Amino acid sequence: xxxxxxxxxxxRTNYALGKDIKVLPSQIVAAVERxxxxxxxxxxxxxxxxxxxxxxxxxxxxxxxxETLRRIVPADKFGATETKIDSFAAGYGTVLFFEETATxxxxxxxxxxxxxxxxxxxxxxxxxxxxxxxxxxxDMGLGVNIQHYNPLIDDEVKAHFAVPESWSLVAQMVFGAxxxxxxxxxxxxxxERVKVFR
Numbered sequence: 001x002x003x004x005x006x007x008x009x010x011x012r013t014n015y016a017l018g019k020d021i022k023v024l025p026s027q028i029v030a031a032v033e034r035x036x037x038x039x040x041x042x043x044x045x046x047x048x049x050x051x052x053x054x055x056x057x058x059x060x061x062x063x064x065x066x067e068t069l070r071r072i073v074p075a076d077k078f079g080a081t082e083t084k085i086d087s088f089a090a091g092y093g094t095v096l097f098f099e100e101t102a103t104x105x106x107x108x109x110x111x112x113x114x115x116x117x118x119x120x121x122x123x124x125x126x127x128x129x130x131x132x133x134x135x136x137x138x139d140m141g142l143g144v145n146i147q148h149y150n151p152l153i154d155d156e157v158k159a160h161f162a163v164p165e166s167w168s169l170v171a172q173m174v175f176g177a178x179x180x181x182x183x184x185x186x187x188x189x190x191x192e193r194v195k196v197f198r
Contacts, residue, residue: 017176091176143178
């Protein structure tokens with residue numbers, strides 16, 4: 001129990017990332033596959049889909065993102081945006097999270113009385129996959145942050161990876177060698193968030 005709690009506590013957002021990781025790519029693959037497989041989902045619908053991109057595929061994601069933003073961010077403000085995107089490209093890899101919408105639709109049709117809830121449950125399950133992978137990667141000594149440039153980059157990313165039309169992009173998780181500690185964050189008093197009745 002203590003190890004799990006420590007892993008959760010140490011899972012933090014880290015933007016200072018590099019490529020000189022201390023774990024094998026095969027270990028990252030195994031971790032992403034295992035966490036995706038073991039994360040729970042309502043009705044066991046397993047609608048979360050994941051693409052693990054490393055090397056040129058990781059860099060392609062952030063090249064697409066940069067050029068997409070270049071078209072919509074005013075030129076005089078693009079410098080800060082470019083620096084931010086370059087910091088993601090400087091990492092080792094990216095985990096792309098998708099929702100398989102055909103699966104959700106099939107569950108809605110199979111259980112019509114719960115139809116309105118399945119998209120909510122799918123989103124919750126996808127969040128659990130994200131949390132599990134993030135925690136596992138951080139526990140392996142990697143720095144991690146999560147981004148949401150969808151839907152701006154969806155079409156080009158899906159084309160690059162030959163993603164089925166029914167996959168909807170929901171998040172991009174960047175990981176790499178941590179070059180600096182995560183920034184401190186302020187936490188609300190726990191009493192404001194958790195009520196205990198005995």
